[in-house]
Amino acid sequence: MSSLLEVKNLKKYFNTPRGTLHAVDDVTFAIEEGETLGVVGESGCGKSTLGRVILHLLDSTDGQILFNGEDITxxxxxxxxxxRKKMQIIxxxxxxxxxxxLTIYQTIREPMEIAGGMSKQQMDERVYEMMDTVGLARRLVNTYPHELDGGRRQRVGIARALVMNPKFIVCDEPVSALDVSIQAQILNLMQDIQEASGLTYIFITHDLSVVKYISNNILVxxxxxxxxxxxxxxxxxxxxHPYTKALLSAVPIPDVHHEKKRVELKGELTSPINPPDGCRFASRCPYAKERCFKENPVPETIEGNHMVACHYFREINQM
Ligand SMILES: Nc1ncnc2c1ncn2[C@@H]1O[C@H](COP(=O)(O)OP(=O)(O)O)[C@@H](O)[C@H]1O
Ligand SMILES: [Mg+2]
Structure with a gap:
């Protein structure tokens, strides 16, 4: 059985006046049907670009994308x-x-109109069905986005993404703009929908604590x-990886007795434009040695599907 989505050596470079910007540079992974891959990293590391290239909202520079075993590069x-019907974005x-x-009704109906083939009555029924699924009261059907709060607006976005019954959704920071109290509601909703329909997600976030419970696998x-x-x-x-350790050290732990030392990242951020040959994290890495500035580490797989790209991960972790 092949995975629902396979991404192989995917690259997306942008030509800029200052040189070639390596937004996504050799990314490889697979996601099984019904599972969630969390994609985390700081702002600007290429998460949104990765999601957009997979959905063909942007052309890829190199690499391969397979969906259900079929090459869709x-x-x-x-x-x-x-x-478009099978792959959506939130x-x-x-x-x-x-x-x-557009009213909420028009917003949720639009993808069905574009696809064609449904009667007005079928579309109306589907709009209400989707509103029920995402927990939007039917009385809101003729309101406009600005009349709703952030949580309800995101429910509309989810309903619109789901209306064509997709198999795969890229969720690009879907709760980052919401109040913390609303975040959990939306995350629970997305998980309930996944359980009910076997959806597959890529869940993009800069906040590791958000993806912990909803991801099967996490890509940093x-x-x-x-x-x-x-x-x-x-x-x-x-x-x-030293970078993952630093990211994790910034995630708050609920247990007050658990003291954790926060790893501060010092040093200059390497430019993604014409990046140097070495490890891109070397300039901020507390463990960097000479080799790290010369040679980009090749990702290495250990123990099943745990992958790490660091010259010295064994030494650092006393393995
Ligand atoms: N259309 C574009 N043209 C040029 N550079 C871009 C474009 N879109 C994104 N970038 C650059 O690509 C890098 C990755 O951006 P992005 O994927 O938005 O990161 P993230 O979602 O992780 O914050 C950044 O350096 C960003 O400035
Ligand atoms: Mg982004």
Whole structure:
């Protein structure tokens, strides 16, 4: 059985006046149907670009994308409109991503209109069904996005993403713009929907604590590259890469008796434009040696599917 999504050596470079910006640089992973891959890393590390390239909202520079075993790296317009139904995106800021001139009814109905083939009555029924699924009161059907609070707006975004019954959704920081109290509601909703329908998610966030419970696996990115990938429990219990350790040390632990030393990252951030040959994290890494500035570490897989890209991870972790 093949995975639902396979991404192989994916690259996305942007040409800028200052040189080539390596937004996504050789990223490889697979996601099984019904599972969630969390993608984490600081702002600017290429998370959104990765999601957009997979969905063909941006062209890839190099690499391969397989969906259900089928190579979809290069597709024509007809294939693309078929894929649009199966692959969807939920954005961070529903206020910016929803059309302010469309009512909730029109917003949720629009993907069905574009796809065609459904009667008005079928579309109406589906709109109400989706509103029920995402917990939006039916009386809100003729309101506009600005009349709703952030949580309800994101429910509209989710309903719109789900309306064509997709198999796969890229969730790009879907709760980052919401109040903490609302975040849990939306995360629970997304998990309930996944359980009910077997959806597969890529869940992008800069906040590791958000992905801990909802991800089967987590991919940590740094300046376009994958630095570590592991099962969620493993990553939180025994991170191997110095960058993952630093990210985790910044996640608050609920237990007050548990004292944790926060790893401060010092040093200059390497530029993603014409990046140097060495490890991109070397300039901020507390363990960096000469070799790290010369040679980019090749990702190494240990123990099943735990992947790490660091020359000295064995030494650092006393393995
Ligand atoms: N259209 C674009 N043109 C040029 N550079 C871009 C473009 N989109 C994103 N970038 C750059 O690519 C890098 C990754 O951006 P992005 O994927 O948005 O990161 P993240 O989502 O992790 O914050 C950043 O350096 C960003 O400035
Ligand atoms: Mg982003």
């Amino acid at each position: 290069n597709v024509n317009a007809a294939k693309m409109s078929e894929l 954005f961070q800021d529903p206020f910016a991503s929803l059309n302010p001139r 990115m740094y300046l376009g590259q994958m630095v570590e990938k592991a099962e969620s429990d493993t990553l939180f219990a025994a991170p191997l």
